[in-house]
Amino acid sequence: MNWVRDNWRAFVEILLLAAGIYYCIRLVRGTRGAPVVLGFLLVMLVLTSLTLALNLEVLRLLLRNFLAFFAIAVIVIFQPEVRRIFANLGSLPFFASARETRQNIEVLIKTVERLSDVRIGMLVAIEQTIQLQDVVESGVPVDCVATPEILETIFFPNNAMHDGGVIIQGDRIAYAACIFPLTQKPGLSASLGTRHRAAIGLSEETDAVVVVVSEETGAISYAHKGELVRNVSIEQLRDFLTSVLVHAPPPRGVVEWVRSLFGRSAVHAGLPANTKPGS
Known part of the structure; x- marks a missing residue:
């Protein structure tokens, strides 16, 4: 001793x-x-x-x-x-005010509403405490302020970056055309497309909030903590994002602290191969 x-x-x-x-x-x-x-x-x-x-x-x-x-x-x-x-330090949730976070939510809400109306597929992950380092390495750096116009341009079908996921860090679009890990959860509906499975997969491994717009039906869904909620309204999506991003308590415990420092690879090992989200 x-x-x-x-x-x-x-x-x-x-x-x-x-x-x-x-x-x-x-x-x-x-x-x-x-x-x-x-x-x-x-x-x-x-x-x-x-x-x-x-x-x-x-x-x-x-x-x-x-x-x-x-x-x-x-x-x-x-x-x-x-x-x-x-x-990135300046855009962490610790430094972001509730007003700024609500403004960021409204940017995403407007984008979802527009793309849903015209049935353009969308897959967006909002990074929280766990860095999405493994995911962003597969994407294209964008690093610009998030606006509905830029997000719509990225997901426009003829755009080279539309076939993939977007990572939002704070109020900025950090990366586009990212490959999200597909979920291996058994018993999922056969009607779930690749975008929805990718949303579940990323939310299983990180604390990110993932928003999906179906390319086929225009239906809006979100995934968080490995659970997918489908066919929500704009108001329901706004309420959920506000509850998670504005009113959520800070992460606790040693595991959460380690994951926030080094990303999901510090905790998870042997993850399934990544696949480009497509539908």
Whole structure:
């Protein structure tokens, strides 16, 4: 017990360092500068190992001073990613007022109403505390303010990005043409199209709210926590979104905190293969 009491700070430091490294790897994964940084880190690891093994004092001093320049180089290389991180922090629900959230809901409501009238299919996921990192990697970056006009343009049948899901983060359209995971839940109605199955699948693995408009009937549905509610009215959809996005309590517990930091892949493993939503 004395050993644990004397070394608990070291355990905390190792845990925080490991979490920080893991989160940084997730942020840079798939970016253009990632191979450069990973290759450089590999070289630095080899040089550091040789320095410690052979006790090379001059090289150790050079490496120590070079780390400061390396930190600046990382910021320059990943400038778009750093800017995106701070932009996303500003759009988190913690920083969003109830008024702003209601305005965002109305944007989606207007879009759903218009697309439902003309029977144009739609699949939109509203990101909450769990990052949809695995999903957005399959999509096309958009990064613009969400408006009914832009959403309608994305889902217009002749648009190259219409065959997929849209991710909304705060008041912004983050990604389009995303591949959502299909649900493997047994006993579902055979009449459910791919869009509805994708909506259920994503809501099973994250806390996202997914809204669907049927391409065949124009019917409106939403999925949350693995449950699909079909054929709702505009008012029912508005009430539901308000109850979840405006009046919902903050997430609790260690699991929710971990999932909010690292996304769904930190909790779920062995997920089914993704499929492009189609109908």
